[in-house]
Amino acid sequence: xxxxxxxxxxxxxxxxxxxxxxxxxxxxxxxxxxxxxxxxxxxxxxxxxxxxxxxxxxxxxxxxxxxxxxxxxxxxxxxxxxxxx
Numbered sequence: 001x002x003x004x005x006x007x008x009x010x011x012x013x014x015x016x017x018x019x020x021x022x023x024x025x026x027x028x029x030x031x032x033x034x035x036x037x038x039x040x041x042x043x044x045x046x047x048x049x050x051x052x053x054x055x056x057x058x059x060x061x062x063x064x065x066x067x068x069x070x071x072x073x074x075x076x077x078x079x080x081x082x083x084x085x
Contacts, residue, residue, distance in 0.1 A: 032055070035055050038051040039051035
């Protein structure tokens with residue numbers, strides 16, 4: 001019997017939560033790199049702003065949880081991104 005290596009449910013229904021997380025994890029680095037590229041290089045202000053918001057909305061809560069620090073509005077976030085890459 002072949003092992004199911006796709007991310008679909010075995011019955012052909014909805015993929016499992018674990019499977020969805022695996023797909024997201026496999027592509028997260030590329031997604032972050034794409035957002036970073038759009039934030040830095042897009043000529044469209046709305047796209048740059050949207051990419052920056054997406055990065056901040058995901059990373060700030062994670063940073064706060066991991067080190068117990070708090071984000072102060074106006075505090076430079078650029079160095080954190082530069083250190084990330």
